Amino acid sequence: MEPVLELDRVSKHFPGHKAVDQLNLTLLDGEFFCLLGPSGCGKTTTLRLIAGFEEPTDGEIRLRGQAISRLKPYQRNINTVFQSYALFPHLTVRANIEFGMRYRGNPARNALEKTVEMLQLGDKIDRLPAQLSGGERQRVALARSLVLEPDVLLLDEPLSALDPNLRKQVRGELKDLQRRTGITFLFITHDQEEALSMSDRLAVMNQGKIEQTGTPQDVYLKPSTRFAATFLGPMNWVNSTGIRPESTRVAPAPPGDDVRTMPAQVEDSIFLGNCVHVKARLVTGEPFVAEVPRTMPRFMPGDRVHLWWEPSDELHLPPQ
Amino acid sequence: MTRLRRLFLAPSVTLTVLLFLTPLGILLVYTFLTRGAYGGMGAPWTLENWVRVADPLYLGILVRSVLAAAVSTLLCLVLGFPLALFISRAGRRKNLYLFLVVLPFWTSFLIRTYAWMFLLRDTGLINTLLISAGIVREPLPLLYNYGAVVLGLVYGYLPFMVLPLYAALERIDSNLLEASSDLGAHPWQTLKRVVLPLSAPGVRAGLILVFIPCLGAYLTPDLLGGGKTILIGTLIQNQFSTARDWPFGSAVSLALMAAVMVLLMVLARRHGDSLL
Secondary structure, eight states: OOEEEEEEEEEEEETTTTEEEEEEEEEEETEEEEEEEEOTSSHHHHHHHHHSSSSOSEEEEEEETEOTTTTGGGSEEEEEETTTTTOTTTHHHHHHHTTTTTTTTTOOTTTHHHHHHHHOOOOOOOOOOOSSHHHHHHHHHHHHHHHTTEEEEEEEHHHHHHHOOHHHHHHHHHHHHHHHHHOEEEESSSSHHHHHOOOOOEEEEEETEEEEEEOHHHHHOOOOHHHHHHHHOEEEHHHHHEEGGGEEESSSSOOTTTSEEEEEEEEEEOSSSEEEEEEEEETOOOOOEEEOTTTTTOOOTTOEEEEEEEEGOEEEEOOO | OHHHHHHHEEEHHHHHHIIIHOOOOOHHHHTEEOOTBBBEEHHHHHEEEHHHHHHHHHHHHHHHHHHHHHHOOOHHHHHHHHHHOOOOHHHHHHHHHHHHHHGGGGHHHHHHHHHHHHHSTSSSSSHHEEEEESSSSOOOSSSSSSSHHHHHHHHHHHHHHHHHHHHHHHOOOHHHHHHHHTOOHHHHHHHHIIHHHHHHHHHHHHHHHHHHHHHHHHHHHHHHHTSSSOOHHHHHHHHTTTOOOHHHHHHHHHHHHHHHHHHHHHHHHHTSSSOO
């Protein structure tokens, strides 16, 4: 696959603050890419640099090989779905979707109809944004951008404004929409579950830098930094060794010799429906969580147990 | 509850009836009286004053006043819009700029108008500078004409245009401007397709707030227009003072008020909302 968007050592410094620091990033044509990081890590600034709302202090952004860092947003074939959707409140759904069409070459004759049908907005076409539900507004924001067939579509935490029940459903719809259109999506989020479930590849960002890039499996199973490991999911630490709770087992007696094992005392046992979280403390003092099947006999606070795991499940990550 | 609400309403209703509606009623009665020989007025009842309002001479003054007010209002809009737009996007400096806009209100309007006279008259600052610089030989006729009146009106009422425009522009989410640019619109197109439509309520409020006082303005036309450029405010003032024709002055006042009200009602009907 061809690289469609490249960030080459891009920096954005604000007074007294390096929002984005020597960032390298390559997006491949047609992939669903998530930029994942905590709030304040610089992911939104990165998006604004790509969209053209900010100019980089240093470095170069290339779109299909062309340097675009100095181009205005209206000169870039990149579109954005804003966190707040930013629909024009004085225009109908149709006028919102048609807004950009007159500026971008000659879109296919039935581009509007196709997009409206794809996003199921047919019966809402003459409404104003204020008359739409949150989910419908999001679909209008998507339609308005997708109808222009951008090289890259930027999505700035577009699910955060939806209610939690709708959020999971929309994840699947977005992924499906990306596959059908073949447009490269760059999705910004701080929710690791969103990133893991939707992306073809993802990057974990922290303090203006990318910590790791890879497929969800790669990054979850082989995190290259402690930050990436803990941001993608809970992790138990014994010195430089990390073990995920779901790799940790609990046994009343020491298991065989070919596994790692640690004596511990149960502090709590929490029933979560699909599984049970056993909270324990090692004799050396570290807290430890094991996620065990609910079919296992219940452990009680105070029980002396042995925590064990396969050596292949260990991650060796020295603290930074 | 309703009793309490009535209690809250009572002071303003009393004031309005006593100090606004009653004098207005007296004014209406005056218009049907005849002017006395040495000022004052009395019988017989007559429609003469209303007939005189429709006289081409006075209609001409009304038309001239409407034009002066309209020109001044449009100039205020043209000058005020970019200023309001600038202030609304000025970030932390907003309050400083707003303060500067209302700063002239700290001195009396009369004094500020006199200041303009000192600037504009034949021996004023501008003409003195122009002559000493050798740009002109004779002083330019800057004062006592239509242009000076419009200048004074624009100067005096510009803040009344800027403030409602600012309020409307400031409310526009900056994400909308970014979205417009993101979708391919050049800044001028963003101005036309996003900023202008969304600021329309502010434009309407500004037009009304400037046009009405400009139409009835008395001080500015009198001081900066001299005797030559008689506008309706000066006409009314003359009737009550030098001409001592209170019945006719009352008729002109009420005619002006009626004209403004008709205008506002037309505007309100077209936009289906309140007067402002």
